Amino acid sequence: MIKIQYQFNRTRELRLLSHLDQQRLFQRAFRRGDMPVEYSLGFNPHPKMSFALAMSVGLTSDCEYGDVVLSEEMDCDEFVKRMNRVLPNGLLILSARICEEGKTSLSASITKSEYQLIVKLAKPLSIEDLSTALNTYLDMPKILIQKRNKKGKLVEKDIRPFIDSLRINLEKATDKYATILMSLCYIEQQCVKPELILASINEEIEDLFIIDPTIQIHRKQLILEEDS
């Protein structure tokens, strides 16, 4: 029995998948690729597979991680080749490696994630003004947002510690869209959604961005503990 950890990307073609759709897609791709996937025992056996992070609808990414338990030995290159043959356009496995037992789980070892967001501007805005706004925002010692907890009660949460950096991608700036680069921290396996930061800037500074599902969010990189 071996556990294979693989890195993959998701491009435009399949960015509108839901996380559940994507899980199902991988499950079927493993079967099409004739992978000897291990199943859980019990009344309702499930394939032993998981993903480091959930992917929301609309998200594209260069760096997702998944793992799967196989009942037979498998060469990692062979795994990548066979999977890419059966995966649809829009999902591509970049690399794979055998996971040693007893290691920290993937999701527990994420320290930072980097995003690029393309968002419509509420009004034409110069780069300077936008930059000033972001800096004013980052200078705030505390940024409180209202959040529902698991019991459905509204609680306050300080999101400032989750923001590592916020920058404008100057090359891609137009007067209608802003391209924002964000680095977010994981604290106790928790993070904030990048679009929430934009909404919070609107709230704290002024209405700069149009917050709706057409914001294009791209996950550029996940930094794992072992990398830093």
Next chain:
Amino acid sequence: MNNYIEKNILPLVTKPITYLGNEVNAVHKTPDADMIRFAFAFPDTYEVGMSHLGMKILYGILNEQKDIWCERVFAPWVDMEEQLRIHNLPLYALESMTPLKDYDFVGFTLQYEMSFSNILNMLELGHITLLAKDRQEEEPFVMAGGPCAYNPEPLADFIDIFVIGEAEEVILEIMDAYRGFKKTDGNRTDFLKIAAKIEGVYVPSFYETTYDDATGIIIDFKPTVSEAPEKIKKQFITDLDAAYYPDKIVMSYTETVHDRISFEIFRGCGRGCRFCQAGMIYRPTRERSIPTIQEKIKALIEATGYDEISLSSLSSGDYSKIEALINTLVKEYDGEQVGLSLPSLRIDSLSIDMLEQIQKVRKTGLTLAPEAGSQRMRDVINKGVTEENLLDTVRTAFEKGWGHVKLYFMIGLPGETLEDVSGIAALGQKTVDEYYKIDREIRNKNLKVVLSAASFVPKAFTPFQWMGQNTQQEFKDKQNHLKSKIKDRKISFSYHDSSVSYLEAVFARGDRRLGAVLLKAHEKGCRFDGWGEYFDFEKWMEAFTEADIDPDFYALRTRDYDEILPWEFIDTGVRKDYLIAEHKKSLEALTTPFCREHCSNCGIMEFKEGWKCNDQNTVSV
């Protein structure tokens, strides 16, 4: 258009991935001027349509042709419709995202009457002229087929070409005729005349109906051009075993209604239940052989990655070698995490043994369909199931650990009394009693018996096609009566408002005058009538009033045997005198045997040259 929709519209709607056409096994071609473009249209949501076997077969058949590109289009959900309308974008077929109006053919499958309003809505959203007579030269030919095409008349105003019966062969004949036609400089009417000559094709614009002024009853129905035949012969595949079956199917990313490989093991049914339209129109019974089934299922699993197969047919237990088939498949997929399921089982304890064999793990609900509560009523409808059969079956099921049993019934059957209706409650009670006879240690801890009673809709080409449906008040009284007879808390009762069944009855046996009603209803915004949250009975009633048409005339009126019925120009192979004889037998509660055991001469034997039921309906292995 593609990029704009993906970026600006799809993020705003639910299940955006279903509007992109980029699924695994979706067919993409590079079109050229000679390519025939076909949009296969399912007038309901993606999740419903993607579960439909007929679409998968025809999609495969058409796309096997190099010069034909068949794509799919479904009724966009209301949020997507709103976006298309706001942005003034046309409805498109998924693979190439081409507007519907730019196809050569748009072919609708008619699975249920309550999807008719969606057809009009999809045509409008696709920027296609609604009325066939007003369609311009460059617009697509709008086709329709499927079970509801056996009474095509309510849609006659909107459809250019109907295909009656199984379309696997005739669709290619039509395509071939179109290839030839494209080389000429003929107009729409010229092509329709060519199509009308193909057996199984019905072009409604070439027929004329005359009604009696006083009664509104049809007194004449005849073709107006020499190319159109007086009778349309339904088409069926003689050799099902050799017939096309897709070896790969388009994989939905989202979960569909039947999210598994549905493998059709045989077609037709010889039980002869008198209420059942499918049992009459899909005759004769034809089977696929075990090796064919085995081979095709293997290919499908490899191409899709599905881990569940459902063996589909009208009555799976009637496959002549069902036990051998199940043994073969169970052996083949043992230990492979591939599940088998067997829907549409008859009520007998043998069925339970088979279920037990294939469903090794979870014992989810068991659904059985006695259809009627009293023996007399079951004999009237020729269900061929006794109370003893049913109780034996549930006893076996309880012994093997099932605890949740759902029993399907109909109310409003011909000649039904309140006593027959009470029989439904009594049967529910006897089912509960069977459970308590089983040892506590053996039986499931949780017992639940659900009685479900649908309101009966008489259908064309059945022995009950002349019968007036019960009124909505009668249905209501029967539902209340039944409710009052259920005493045990382990029994729950489920039923629906009968207004949907009433409209179904209107369209199932309506004529072409209903086109005006459909148009009015569409203008009022009727669509997704099969979805409770969008069904608006008031709007429909307004549409009838404004079109000056009395729906009772179609739903409630009992018709004479010699009245010209709107669908009688279609020859299904099952003769009218057989249907009359069956109807007469039903009045005396006389039953008719399973046709494999005893042929009752329904007419299908003489229908097609070279066809003989008992030689061919059981394929030797």
